[in-house]
Amino acid sequence: MSSALDRTQMSLIAASSARTYAEGVLVGNGVPRENAIIVAKCLVEADLRGVDTHGINRIPSYMARIRQGVLDARASPTFQQVTPAVGQVDGHNGFGFLAAHLGMAKAIGMAKEIGIGMVSVKHSNHFGMSAWVVQQALDEGMMSLVFTNSSPALPVWGGKTKLMGVSPIACGAPAGSGRPFIVDMAPSVAARGKVYKALRRGQKIPTDWALDKDGNQTDDPAKALEGLMLPMGGPKGSALAIMMDVFSGVLSGSEFAGHVTNPYDPSKPADVGHFLVAIKPDLFMGLGEFKQRMDYLYQRVIKSDRMTGIDRIYFPGEIEQLTKEQRICEGIPLVQAEVDALNKEAKQVGAGSLVLSPSSVKSRL
Numbered sequence: 001m002s003s004a005l006d007r008t009q010m011s012l013i014a015a016s017s018a019r020t021y022a023e024g025v026l027v028g029n030g031v032p033r034e035n036a037i038i039v040a041k042c043l044v045e046a047d048l049r050g051v052d053t054h055g056i057n058r059i060p061s062y063m064a065r066i067r068q069g070v071l072d073a074r075a076s077p078t079f080q081q082v083t084p085a086v087g088q089v090d091g092h093n094g095f096g097f098l099a100a101h102l103g104m105a106k107a108i109g110m111a112k113e114i115g116i117g118m119v120s121v122k123h124s125n126h127f128g129m130s131a132w133v134v135q136q137a138l139d140e141g142m143m144s145l146v147f148t149n150s151s152p153a154l155p156v157w158g159g160k161t162k163l164m165g166v167s168p169i170a171c172g173a174p175a176g177s178g179r180p181f182i183v184d185m186a187p188s189v190a191a192r193g194k195v196y197k198a199l200r201r202g203q204k205i206p207t208d209w210a211l212d213k214d215g216n217q218t219d220d221p222a223k224a225l226e227g228l229m230l231p232m233g234g235p236k237g238s239a240l241a242i243m244m245d246v247f248s249g250v251l252s253g254s255e256f257a258g259h260v261t262n263p264y265d266p267s268k269p270a271d272v273g274h275f276l277v278a279i280k281p282d283l284f285m286g287l288g289e290f291k292q293r294m295d296y297l298y299q300r301v302i303k304s305d306r307m308t309g310i311d312r313i314y315f316p317g318e319i320e321q322l323t324k325e326q327r328i329c330e331g332i333p334l335v336q337a338e339v340d341a342l343n344k345e346a347k348q349v350g351a352g353s354l355v356l357s358p359s360s361v362k363s364r365l
């Protein structure tokens with residue numbers, strides 16, 4: 001197993017090519033074009049932000065679920081208003097991306113009208129990287145909370161079998177001239193997607209991420225996937241994972257308490273729940289003052305005295321935004337095995353394959 005890959009081992013794909021590819025495969029598998037555009041955009045946003053664990057590489061597993069009949073490619077989510085500030089989306093077992101996208105759009109609409117909007121989402125599926133939902137709110141100038149539950153991957157504190165999901169907690173707030181605040185983090189030491197990525201790329205993982213099925217530390221991603229992900233901060237990570245299940249699973253009417261199905265398991269519907277809130281940032285002061293305060297916070301954080309060996313302090317979400325700026329120019333790096341697996345999906349439905357960006361071809365000369 002290699003532990004690192006240099007850029008000459010990677011193919012670079014332009015974001016537009018990745019989106020066209022993803023739309024083609026989705027449409028080829030029965031997803032209506034207008035829905036395929038949304039799903040492709042969300043997946044490529046993850047690749048652009050460097051969250052390669054939740055980008056187009058997920059397509060083969062999602063298509064396997066469609067072919068197995070446990071994810072409805074044709075389903076579109078529906079919305080029901082519950083109170084002026086609250087609504088519910090039923091995902092009808094379609095893509096989680098569509099249910100969360102509709103849910104956040106409705107939450108934003110309510111927040112614009114009355115200051116806050118809360119949407120519970122039921123009967124949904126995996127929606128990938130939470131930060132795209134946060135970004136959807138930021139694009140409309142809104143603060144947000146974005147919660148989801150997910151399939152069992154980590155034990156509760158003191159437990160020895162997986163029960164809770166590595167369900168990400170995400171939130172965001174707009175800024176003025178500084179970077180917006182975007183937190184998007186799994187309550188485990190690392191997201192399980194990072195273990196799947198290491199497996200795909202033939203890499204080892206740090207030994208503090210997971211235990212094998214016998215409870216021993218492991219650097220082997222295959223053994224880690226048979227075992228347990230470790231919660232971050234011990235009982236605190238476990239508590240946050242339970243919190244995601246309370247707000248996303250118990251509240252919505254979706255599965256919870258260890259009964260959500262893994263997105264890589266094509267044997268039955270997942271029934272994931274989400275919890276989405278949009279908040280107008282100028283509820284207690286003018287928008288200008290709010291943004292100035294966010295900019296001041298940003299400056300205080302990044303200019304904080306640095307520990308020895310630290311070159312730069314980043315605001316939450318800033319590394320991913322810098323990666324996005326770079327990848328928009330240079331393309332999204334993929335290893336050959338990933339390109340091959342993705343192109344195999346395209347071939348199955350007669351869709352176009354991925355096109356290498358010119359910078360990728362140059363770097364190999």
Ligand SMILES: NC(=O)c1ccc[n+]([C@@H]2O[C@H](COP(=O)([O-])OP(=O)(O)OC[C@H]3O[C@@H](n4cnc5c(N)ncnc54)[C@H](O)[C@@H]3O)[C@@H](O)[C@H]2O)c1
Pocket residue numbers: 051053054126127128129130131148149150166167168182183184185186187189190191192193194313314315316317318319320
């Ligand atoms: N849909 C699902 O079921 C599911 C499940 C698990 C994870 N995920 C996704 O996996 C992704 C990765 O999760 P993760 O927990 O491994 O994220 P991570 O550990 O890479 O990052 C967590 C947070 O810490 C911030 N951060 C990281 N390094 C930093 C630094 N040096 N300085 C300042 N801030 C820093 C990031 O901006 C981010 O907000 C997320 O996008 C998450 O939504 C999705």
